[in-house]
Amino acid sequence: MDSQKSPKETVLITGGGGYFGFRLGCALNKKGAHVILLDISSPTQTIPEGIKFIHGDIRHLSDIEKAFQDVDITCVFHIASYGMSGREQLNRKLIEEVNVRGTENILQACWRRGVPSLVYTSTFNVVFGGQVIKNGDESLPYVPLHLHPDHYSRTKSIAEKKVLEANGTSLEKSNGVLRTCALRSAGIYGPGEQRHLPRVVSYIERGLFKFVFGDPKSLVEFVHVDNLVQAHILASEALKANKGYIASGKPYFISDGIPINNFEFFRPLVEGLGYSFPSIRLPMKLIYCFAFLTEMAYFVLGQLYNFQPFLTRTEVNKTSITHYFSLEKAKKELGYEPQPFDLQEIVEWFKARGHGRSPGNRDSESLIWVGVLVLLLVVAASMLLSFVGLSL
Numbered sequence: 001m002d003s004q005k006s007p008k009e010t011v012l013i014t015g016g017g018g019y020f021g022f023r024l025g026c027a028l029n030k031k032g033a034h035v036i037l038l039d040i041s042s043p044t045q046t047i048p049e050g051i052k053f054i055h056g057d058i059r060h061l062s063d064i065e066k067a068f069q070d071v072d073i074t075c076v077f078h079i080a081s082y083g084m085s086g087r088e089q090l091n092r093k094l095i096e097e098v099n100v101r102g103t104e105n106i107l108q109a110c111w112r113r114g115v116p117s118l119v120y121t122s123t124f125n126v127v128f129g130g131q132v133i134k135n136g137d138e139s140l141p142y143v144p145l146h147l148h149p150d151h152y153s154r155t156k157s158i159a160e161k162k163v164l165e166a167n168g169t170s171l172e173k174s175n176g177v178l179r180t181c182a183l184r185s186a187g188i189y190g191p192g193e194q195r196h197l198p199r200v201v202s203y204i205e206r207g208l209f210k211f212v213f214g215d216p217k218s219l220v221e222f223v224h225v226d227n228l229v230q231a232h233i234l235a236s237e238a239l240k241a242n243k244g245y246i247a248s249g250k251p252y253f254i255s256d257g258i259p260i261n262n263f264e265f266f267r268p269l270v271e272g273l274g275y276s277f278p279s280i281r282l283p284m285k286l287i288y289c290f291a292f293l294t295e296m297a298y299f300v301l302g303q304l305y306n307f308q309p310f311l312t313r314t315e316v317n318k319t320s321i322t323h324y325f326s327l328e329k330a331k332k333e334l335g336y337e338p339q340p341f342d343l344q345e346i347v348e349w350f351k352a353r354g355h356g357r358s359p360g361n362r363d364s365e366s367l368i369w370v371g372v373l374v375l376l377l378v379v380a381a382s383m384l385l386s387f388v389g390l391s392l
C-alpha cells in the first residue's frame with residue numbers, strides 16, 4: 001500500500017473490529033488507502049475518519065456481498081476468526097462455521113467481485129501440533145488434521161490450504177487471477193490487546209499466577225502487533241506485478257524473531273505491575289492433566305455457567321513446548337524487518353486503567369480461587385499418578 005503510487009486503493013479487512021484488524025486498518029488508512037472493516041463486532045476504539053465499518057457476518061455470503069458491492073477492492077485482508085483461546089476453543093461448530101465456511105465465502109466473493117489479491121492471517125499452529133520445532137521454515141509439512149489437539153488450529157489449517165490453493169484461479173469479473181498468500185503469526189501482543197493480556201493480568205491480580213510450568217529452557221515466540229501490521233502491508237505489496245507477484249501462493253512465518261521462554265516473556269508485566277514472579281515450577285504433564293480437568297469441568301458446567309476455563313491443553317502445549325521459526329523467507333521475499341519492542345508500554349497501558357498492586361489488596365476472593373486451583377491440582381496429580389501406575 002504505497003501511498004505515493006496508489007493513494008486510492010480500497011482494501012477490505014475481515015475481522016476489522018478486532019485487535020489486529022483494527023490496528024492494520026488504521027495503519028493502511030494513514031498510508032492513504034480507503035479502508036473497509038467488516039466484522040460482527042464494532043471496534044472498541046473510535047473509528048478514524050476515512051475508515052468505513054460494515055457490520056456483517058462472514059458465515060453469510062449475502063453479508064459479504066453487501067460489503068463488496070459498489071467498490072473496487074484491490075486487496076482483502078482476511079483476519080476474522082473464532083476459537084483461538086479460552087472457552088471459545090471448545091465451541092467446535094462455530095469454529096468450523098467461521099474459520100472454514102467463512103473463508104470459503106470470502107474466496108467466493110473475491111472471485112465474483114474480481115478482487116485481485118488476498119492476504120490471509122494464519123498461525124504457527126498449522127505446522128505445530130505439540131512437537132518440538134527449532135528454527136523451522138516454510139518447508140515444514142502441515143500437521144495431519146486428525147493430530148491437531150484443537151479445532152481452531154485444524155480449521156485454520158484447512159482455511160490456509162484453501163486460500164493458498166485459490167492462488168492463480170480466474171476472477172469472474174475480469175481476465176485476471178486471484179493472488180493469495182498466508183502469514184503465519186506468532187502470539188500477538190501490544191497495548192490494548194484484549195485476547196491474552198487481560199486474562200494474564202486477571203490471573204496475576206487474583207493471586208492465581210503462583211507457579212510456572214514446563215522446562216525453563218523451552219522457547220516460543222511472540223509478535224508485536226505493529227510488526228504484524230508491517231508484515232501484512234508488505235505481503236499485500238508482494239502480491240503485485242511490480243514485485244513480481246513474489247508472495248503468490250506462499251506462506252510466511254511472522255514473529256519478532258526473538259525466541260524466549262513463555263513465562264520469562266511475561267516477567268516484565270508481572271513485576272511492572274508490582275507483583276512477584278512465581279518461584280514454584282510444576283511439571284508440564286501435571287498441568288496438562290489439570291487443563292484436561294478444567295476442559296471437562298467446562299463441558300459439564302459450561303451449560304449452566306459460561307466461565308473461562310483456567311487453561312486448555314492446547315494452551316499448555318503452546319506455552320511450554322519449544323517451537324520457533326526462521327524469518328529468513330519473510331525478510332528476503334517481503335522485506336520484513338521486525339522492530340524491537342518491550343512490555344513497558346503494556347505495563348503503562350494497564351496502569352493507566354487502574355491495574356497494578358496496591359499494598360494489602362489481597363482479598364477473600366483471591367483466597368477462594370487459590371483454594372479451587374490447589375484442589376484441581378491435587379486431583380490432576382492423583383490422575384497423573386494413576387496413569388503412571390497403569391502404564392507400569
Ligand SMILES: NC(=O)c1ccc[n+]([C@@H]2O[C@H](COP(=O)([O-])OP(=O)(O)OC[C@H]3O[C@@H](n4cnc5c(N)ncnc54)[C@H](O)[C@@H]3O)[C@@H](O)[C@H]2O)c1
Nearest residue numbers: 015017018019020039040057058079080081123185187188
Ligand atoms: N491473537 C493471537 O495471538 C494470534 C496468534 C496467531 C494468529 N492469530 C490470528 O490473527 C487474527 C486476528 O487475531 P486477533 O487477536 O486480532 O483476534 P480478535 O478476536 O481480536 O479478532 C478477530 C475478529 O474476528 C471477528 N469475527 C469473528 N467471527 C466473525 C464472523 N462470523 N464474521 C465477521 N467477523 C467475525 C471478531 O468479532 C473479532 O473482531 C486471527 O485470524 C487469528 O487467527 C492470532
